Amino acid sequence: MNDPGYTDLGFAKVDTDRLRRTGDPEVVFGQGKTPDEVVAIVATLAAASGDRPVLVTRAGPRTVAALLDRWPDATVDGTTVVVGAFAPPAGTVAVVSAGTSDAPVAAEAALTVRACGAGVVRVTDVGVAGLHRVLAARPVLDDADVVVVVAGMEGALPSVVGGLVGTPVVAVPTSVGYGASFGGLSALLGMLNSCAPGVVVCNIDNGFGAGVFAARVARSIAGGRP
């Protein structure tokens, strides 16, 4: 019963023209669905969505395989899959992640950004315990329109990034950790209490939400706001 059910969110039907215009993708939340179910939903959406891509999040290995079997040129990163061609990127989102375990959430954010029509730059392995990497990434962060920072455990990376650059920062806590991380609560609270102004926060592991938000902002900055 843990499916937020993006496919049945009324949004996509409220204003279909605006969606086509903006290039927002159709979305399928893969968790809790069988590979066959996901393939069937994607097929339906792909037929109806014209040249917009279809985004699948939280796809397990068997679902990823089933999607690639049907759409061999789908784009896959971790548990996220995009079926269909991306629109040309408008604006730039930097997706920064702290540890290798945060990669699936960062991938979800990055592919969502691309599926929403904005461009992406990935920066990985920049934990706060190794400041030189954060400092080295500064030019990339300065050039981006928005920075998405993905981190688990103590969730300190958004504060460090937010103190370095004036770019808006969207923080995504992950459930990476154990013990007193309480399934991502520690990272979530850390990010909400960031001492750096200009940091906003998404739900735990919600790379999709961060990606949609960041892409909207980046597209608008690039002049593409509908």
Add this chain to the structure above:
Amino acid sequence: MNDPGYTDLGFAKVDTDRLRRTGDPEVVFGQGKTPDEVVAIVATLAAASGDRPVLVTRAGPRTVAALLDRWPDATVDGTTVVVGAFAPPAGTVAVVSAGTSDAPVAAEAALTVRACGAGVVRVTDVGVAGLHRVLAARPVLDDADVVVVVAGMEGALPSVVGGLVGTPVVAVPTSVGYGASFGGLSALLGMLNSCAPGVVVCNIDNGFGAGVFAARVARSIAGGRP
């Protein structure tokens, strides 16, 4: 011991030139400081900040009075005060609040936006229990570059707004409520779990953080990103 102490955050000193260029204000967190202390800090900052305004948040009635006594043409809204002239607004942020009790936090967000150099449109009293007001505000929300939504209790307003418009939504939970609102926890969780994509969240009662973030985005969209 509840002063996040914006004035001593290194940010303002990291890159002074960028701050002057962007028009970001100096900030004083008024809570826990005496009126005399706040006036003294503001005087120092105002002398050093050139034509940038100085923003005071969480100012009690006596602090507000002391600030107005010293700077009669300061801008005051609720517990937020701005000393000095605003820069011409670049971009537009809509600040939407649910109930009259949410007004101080909405005012903090709105004056912060203005002090950060972006323009503001206020929409008040649009609780989810009275949908007609939300629907009536749609044109304003559509025209804005970013929407800041301030709400306490169940914190449902950002979901409703996020379902209506494609504009990026920054949600601010407030501590308005009693019993199982647990000091704003209910609104915070509600906003983090919003079923509308494109909603990001700030700390409870953190109108300042939402304002800084929204102003950065709006200024960038308006072409003012440094």
Add this chain to the structure above:
Amino acid sequence: MNDPGYTDLGFAKVDTDRLRRTGDPEVVFGQGKTPDEVVAIVATLAAASGDRPVLVTRAGPRTVAALLDRWPDATVDGTTVVVGAFAPPAGTVAVVSAGTSDAPVAAEAALTVRACGAGVVRVTDVGVAGLHRVLAARPVLDDADVVVVVAGMEGALPSVVGGLVGTPVVAVPTSVGYGASFGGLSALLGMLNSCAPGVVVCNIDNGFGAGVFAARVARSIAGGRP
């Protein structure tokens, strides 16, 4: 050890005559019981309950199959099964659900209402992020004697429904969500803090409890209160 054990709640034995008179069903909580155990209990109850139906909640797929194998004309919706004929409906309960993932809980509520002798109207897929569907459902909600609203994630739907109509609203939070939904806690708190008066709340995923309550009210309004 998670079986509330409806079958051994003394209620059914306190006042057997009243139960027969009102048409309240016997209930079996299926979770944690084997298919064989459930079939055996249902058989015993069906033999003793005269013309009242027997309600099974939280039945897994194998239990559903076992029940249909024994009672081919049982009524099944999701994880809820009713063995025996329904009484003619007295009064009307509208069961409204937000997303497709909330369907099993909504089905539990709806079949419970019917098994308790009241009539049901289902309204599905009316999330707050798609207000037009909520608005379209208003006539149905106005005509009902009670509205049961089932929603997960931020749990905002009861507030929207409670603001639209004067009908009493029974809200059921579901465990649908992830991360900071904390297993339904977010939806539960949201509903308890609803800004719309006239909203009451049940335990997380407790469609059964909402159904019993709503049916009692609807039957009374229809003149059937014993």
Add this chain to the structure above:
Amino acid sequence: MNDPGYTDLGFAKVDTDRLRRTGDPEVVFGQGKTPDEVVAIVATLAAASGDRPVLVTRAGPRTVAALLDRWPDATVDGTTVVVGAFAPPAGTVAVVSAGTSDAPVAAEAALTVRACGAGVVRVTDVGVAGLHRVLAARPVLDDADVVVVVAGMEGALPSVVGGLVGTPVVAVPTSVGYGASFGGLSALLGMLNSCAPGVVVCNIDNGFGAGVFAARVARSIAGGRP
């Protein structure tokens, strides 16, 4: 910032005709407002509401005195005040409270019921640790259309009442208690987990919400549903 601000909830303005027809009162949440502010709001509402009463909740002693000074024939019970005449009661709500400390919340529920046009019977001091009183109250509970049960500490009374009678039960947890009652959390969880079916729950100390809900149901049962 803890004012849910009933007066600015859009509900009253959505459908004025229905409100007049049903007899629902205007409501002022007194907490956090000065006596003068409350008097001014009540005066405005009373002038505009025709023959409907105006309800004030969470009124401190000085606010109660100020209201009585202006409207000497106002009805007062604990921290709840009603200005104006009640409509003739339609239907009956039994308001049951456990201890003397729960009295203010029970009074809020009871006066709300009356202000909403339904009739009230009060039953006091029926804690679960003295079962004979609960048993003695059974005829009253059986005769009511709805029972509102107000209790703090372990919140066990709704389960006992719900096991005794088939009448719908609306439970209101109170913040009465100390230590591990955690401000009413213990009573709230106890009521949500009630083993008696047909029990629904309101926010901690929310006698107003229980009263509105119960009155709507009682009026409908009595034939007064608009």
Add this chain to the structure above:
Amino acid sequence: MNDPGYTDLGFAKVDTDRLRRTGDPEVVFGQGKTPDEVVAIVATLAAASGDRPVLVTRAGPRTVAALLDRWPDATVDGTTVVVGAFAPPAGTVAVVSAGTSDAPVAAEAALTVRACGAGVVRVTDVGVAGLHRVLAARPVLDDADVVVVVAGMEGALPSVVGGLVGTPVVAVPTSVGYGASFGGLSALLGMLNSCAPGVVVCNIDNGFGAGVFAARVARSIAGGRP
């Protein structure tokens, strides 16, 4: 890593003579141990403990079978097993449980009492929603030296029992429930906040601890305190 490891608690070795004198059993916490491991430990303890019984708690079905295979005349109730003969009972403990799902914890308490040398009377299925059964059990409760009350969900039964009789009450919350029972937290808080004086509480599902405590008290009252 969830084994409290009764066997390695120093207690048994602190004062071996006293243990033999009092008849306290050796204890093995079965959870997380393989059947073979449990059998081996029990064999060792049984050889060393003279005529005192060996108590095994939290034994899964395969462990129970392995124990019965080795000691065919062992006493088994639910997940609790006693190897060896009981001492003649001194004093009486009444173990009362609310629902059928609470039975394994009640069995753990009851067998522990017996293994600790006191006598036991079991009373089952006396939920607060069926008061007549509680009232019917009053003579048994009055005659006992101590009452152990085992209940999940809202945990209201100890309050009702504590209000009926003057016998000391030891309450054991169970993890029976779902949703807002939060794994037994609801029952635990309810029991800690009991409005009936003379109620003390054990950890969730800790029938063993309640049994040891109650047996010590009952033996002392019966004159057997060493």
Add this chain to the structure above:
Amino acid sequence: MNDPGYTDLGFAKVDTDRLRRTGDPEVVFGQGKTPDEVVAIVATLAAASGDRPVLVTRAGPRTVAALLDRWPDATVDGTTVVVGAFAPPAGTVAVVSAGTSDAPVAAEAALTVRACGAGVVRVTDVGVAGLHRVLAARPVLDDADVVVVVAGMEGALPSVVGGLVGTPVVAVPTSVGYGASFGGLSALLGMLNSCAPGVVVCNIDNGFGAGVFAARVARSIAGGRP
């Protein structure tokens, strides 16, 4: 609203003869009541209770003074007052407390024990960080019928005491501490998870409850169980 209202708990009226026979006192919860109110209630109870004492808990300094003014030979210890003569003690309860800040709760437990007709031995300042004092107290603990252990902060003392002696231990967590003690939660959880069997727990700061329970047990062991 934090008054559990012992005076209106039905217990005292359920079985008046038993109360007189056992010597249980009438009880007034002083917190939240004015000195005048407490004096008036005590006067009424004292007149009706024959030779049984009247116990007042949570009495502030002004209430203590008012009680001593009216009853100069009342017994006072910290915030607990007993008006009237104690019955001759039956059985012995040892009340052990960890730090000087735990003294008021220990006093409430000790005077309650005396008012309930059992004898008391006090042992103070035996924190776990000074084991030699705990060890020195062992003969007293061994001689008692029940041990009440009062401790705040990490709440470790009951485990140490429970490992030393076979006497039943009733643990009372106190709200003494700061930071992560979370108002006594740390001590409460520590005591519930005690690795020493035979430890049961009361609500935070509930010296009264522990006293009633311990006195009942001690009186029974001494042969005084009614």
Add this chain to the structure above:
Amino acid sequence: MNDPGYTDLGFAKVDTDRLRRTGDPEVVFGQGKTPDEVVAIVATLAAASGDRPVLVTRAGPRTVAALLDRWPDATVDGTTVVVGAFAPPAGTVAVVSAGTSDAPVAAEAALTVRACGAGVVRVTDVGVAGLHRVLAARPVLDDADVVVVVAGMEGALPSVVGGLVGTPVVAVPTSVGYGASFGGLSALLGMLNSCAPGVVVCNIDNGFGAGVFAARVARSIAGGRP
């Protein structure tokens, strides 16, 4: 009741010779004591402690004034006071604090270190949002034997410091913050989940505990371990 009561902790009496040898101070927890009480306790301890200093923590302004009135050459920093001369410092502890609001806790840590016989270097205002200050402090941190890091809000500073240097880090979360900082819980969890190895944590606002621990380590490294 919030006094952990350092003065009555048995520790000081366990092994008086060792204390004199190590130079550990006597300690008085000032919170909850009147200025007169603190002065009296300090006078007694000073008379008995020979040349060891007496440390007072959590002293309010009036207590500080009373101590200075009696001992004009006492050392005061924020809410911490030391009466008597310090021993010559052995080893070096660096006390690093993030914001100005964290100063009182940092002062408590620093004066405790000195009173325990180790040397102190203070580094202030090095929030993670201004990395250049942290980097500038690196030589000082490298030279220290132990680093105590004091920070509120998101508590990220210990991770950054722990990633920069190999020196052992003792982290002290403070209650500085608001909203979702939940009284220091956010900082506490952040520090417990630090991604930098070699970081250990104290209770919220517990500068005293960090100081004692760090001084013991520094003295040992300096060759002064008894």
Add this chain to the structure above:
Amino acid sequence: MNDPGYTDLGFAKVDTDRLRRTGDPEVVFGQGKTPDEVVAIVATLAAASGDRPVLVTRAGPRTVAALLDRWPDATVDGTTVVVGAFAPPAGTVAVVSAGTSDAPVAAEAALTVRACGAGVVRVTDVGVAGLHRVLAARPVLDDADVVVVVAGMEGALPSVVGGLVGTPVVAVPTSVGYGASFGGLSALLGMLNSCAPGVVVCNIDNGFGAGVFAARVARSIAGGRP
């Protein structure tokens, strides 16, 4: 997604020379990785780390077997494995554990200490409920440079140890327990609130972090601080 990913923490690359000089090991967090993945990572690290050992934590049985298959002379204790030779020990760390279930965490701490170049003494089975064992271990604890105390359930052992000796104590709460231990929260809170000064705390089950910290301190005391 629960891998803190020690291998990708920038620390090891920040200052490679210092690491070689200090003898700190490379670390692999085994949980969530396949045996093949772990073997491959260890092989890479072992090739690059010269004579420093490689430490693997949280290795399941199959991973342990795979590591032993490749490196037959690896050191294994519970779920911790060290590949490569240890440096000669500098300084002494005593690792004390409470129950047999705490052994894997104690082993992780002990092997980490050795892999970090310090010496280790193990003390096992010294629960607070059997004080004689704690007292017997005092000479070992006094001789150590640092004491690591590993305990679950109520987490009381660090307070007892901290009261006995003046050696710095690093406490590690474990997730051992059930019910109200809430996955180690009870032990964590108990240790944070320890009444014994000089106790610092690590994350739940974080033997690795305690080992790194303790080894750094012990090496420094032994004169080996780089």
